[in-house]
Amino acid sequence: MPATAPLRAAIYARYSTDKQKETSVEDQLRLCRRHCDQKGWQVSEVFADRGISGTTSQRPDYLRLLQAAERGEVDIIVAESLNRLSRDQADTASLFKRMSFFGVRLHTVADQDLDELKVGVGGLVSALYIKDIAQKTRRGLEGRVVAGKSAGGLSYGYRVKREIRADGTATTGDLTIDPSEAEVVNRIFQEYAAGQSARAIATALNAERIAAPQSGKGTGTWNPSTISGNVKRGTGILNNELYTGLRVWNRLTYDRNPDTGKRQSRQNPPSEWKTKTVPDLRIVDDALWSRVKARQDHVRQAMNPAGILTDRPRPERARRPTYLLSGLLRCGCCGASYTLINKTRYGCAAARNKGAAICSNRATIEREVVEDRVLSGLKHRLLSPELLGHFTxxxxxxxxxxxxxxxxxxxxxxxxxxxxxxxxxxxxxxxxxxxxxxxxxxxxxxxxxxxxxxxxxxxxxxxxxxxxxxxxxSARYRELIEDLARSLNAPEVKREASEALRGLISEVLMVPDAAARNGHAIELVGELAGILSLGGLNATKPPRFARAVSETMVAGVGFEPTTFRL
Known part of the structure; x- marks a missing residue:
């Protein structure tokens, strides 16, 4: 009788943070390979995620592993332990359920073949472990704040201070003022108190090539939001109380969105905030701080004379795009968003907020004109005899x-x-x-x-x-297309139409051109552009790969969306 083919094993390894060693993955892989050899399994592929927490399922190689299993390329998944695969109880149960459906076994060196009991207990232990670690971390951070030390993060205007103790170890959590950055901080406060806007200050700093804060999602350039931030959340240069010598901690709580795996912040009530006076870190005096706060209050009242100051919506309830093309328009010069600079006109956000040093495109265009040109262009192309022929x-x-x-x-x-x-x-x-x-x-x-x-x-x-x-x-098709603009803007279908449009168009490039109509050439980027290119005389390729007038290809997911000029 022919020998039974060995099981095809996929090995998965992971470590959580950059504080762990890179060799952790190599150690896990070596242990799993030896285990597979002992079992007589053939290692078909290896997957590894480095520096990514097991509390989220949004890990590149983990997702690739699931796809390989669902395609039938794997018979058994091998890991060092269950918490390498996931530390989230729900994700662990979901993984076991999905793999059972596809006939793929889960196996760990520590627990051998996994069943419902092992998965349930292991998932619970991992969840409790994560919760215990979080509580201990918060307790430790609170202790550092009470001791007058930093609980993490580095505000603009400061640098880390290292000193050697008597036992030879280095101090941690201590900050000191950075003179050059502190000078910029004082300048921002003084100019804002004197009547300049956050936008004007950011434009001037960019023009002078002054380095901006680089932490978090910093782009290396000054934005108005970098300066003005959010008063209630204490974000932005003008709202950072550390500049007055007061450290505030636990202002925000971070929760992970179960769908996306991304962390989102929520503001804690002031009663839960922890404060500590640190006079040696003061950069701004009380008088200047008070003048800035008074002007911020005046600006808010001027922008909202009725006094109805509403909170921003919670992240999971953020509002949908207001207009048909909201969020799709991009500057053809710098790639920044084209946003409404007043009630009726779109313009480059970077040119307006960061100045000519970042983008010199000062052209503007009416919102209704952009929508009309896009919809009219779509209508014209969709009614072409060639495209109608393809439809038939x-x-x-x-x-x-x-x-x-x-x-x-x-x-x-x-x-x-x-x-x-x-x-x-x-x-x-x-x-x-x-x-x-x-x-x-x-x-x-x-x-x-x-x-x-x-x-x-x-x-x-x-x-x-x-x-x-x-x-x-054909007449019915033409009737529907002729009525395209009215249909897409109808209140009862506007939201659905907007979402559908975003599924076909990844962006609308606004290219300033004095010779073009309304001072702009408009290009669609996305799958719809490939469909429209079928209306061309030389269209011989399917929509997904068709190249259109501009011959510009933009990288996408799984295919290359086409650029189409209207």
Missing amino acids: EEYRKAFNASAAGAAQDRQKAANALTLIETKIAGILKAIEDGMYHASMKAKMSELEAEQSRLQSVLAESPEPPALRLHPSL
Whole structure:
């Protein structure tokens, strides 16, 4: 007998943070390979995520592992322990359920083959471990704040202070003022108190090539939000109380979104804040701080004279785009967003907020003009004879494919019925010739039952009709496209239309061009651009790979969206 093929094993390894050693992954892989050799399994592929927490499932190689398992390329998944695969109880249970469905075993060096009990207990232990670590970390950070030390993060205007203790170890959590950055901080406060806007200050700092804060998602350039931030959350240069010598901790709580795996912040009530006076870190005096706060209050009141100051929506309830193309418009010069600079006109956000040192595109265009040009361009292209021809051809192919399947099934039933009737006729002929046998009665009943079933199948599956396109099909298509603008902007479908449009268009490039209409050339980028290119005279490729007028290809996920000029 032929030998049984060895199981195809996929090894997964992971370590959580940059505080752990890179060799942790190599150690896990070596241990798992040795274990697979002992079991006689063939290692088909290796997956490893470095510096990513197991509390999230959004890990590149982990997702690749799941895809390989679902494609049938893996028989068993091997890891050092269950918490390498996941530290989230729900994700662990989901992983076991999905892999069981696809017939893939989960196996760890520590616990061998995993079952419902091991997964349930292991997931619970991991969840409790993460919760315990979080509580201990918060307790430790609170202790550092009470001791007057930093609990993490480095504000602009400071640098880390290292000193060697008597035992030879280095101090941690101590900050000292950075003179050059402190000078910029004072300048920002003074200019804002003197009446300059955050936008004007950011533009001037960018023009002078003064380095901006680099922490977090910093881009290396000054933004108005870097300066003004959020008063209630204490973000932004103008709201950082550390500049007055007061450290505030526990202002925000961070929770992980279960769908995206990303952390989102929520503000804690002031009663939970922890404060500590640190006079040696003061950069701004009380008088200047008070003048800035007074001007911020004045600006807020001027922008909201009715006094209805509402909180920002919670992250999971953020509002949807206001207008049809909101969030899709991009500057063709610098790539920044094209946003409403007033109630009616779009312009480059970088040129307006960061100054000419970042982008010199000061062209603006009315919102209604942009929407009209995009929708009119779509309407014109969708009504081209070539695209209408493609529409009709695709309809014909789909109809014929469906009809072919139905015709094939009907033909099989007809052939089977002919064979059954031949057998029945043969038995009847044998009976007439005096060759009757008792077993013929049972056989005859069986054949007649099958005959009746096949006749019913044929009766319920008539011959498919020949394809005849209704003469009004083209007219109806044109009617729908002609009404495109009104339909997409109708209040009852506007939100759905906006989302559908975003599924086909990744961005709308606004290219300033004095010779173009309204001072802009407009290009669509995305899958819809490939569809529109079918209307071209030389369209020979399917939409996903068709190249359009500008011949510009933009990297995407799984395919390359086309750029199409309207």
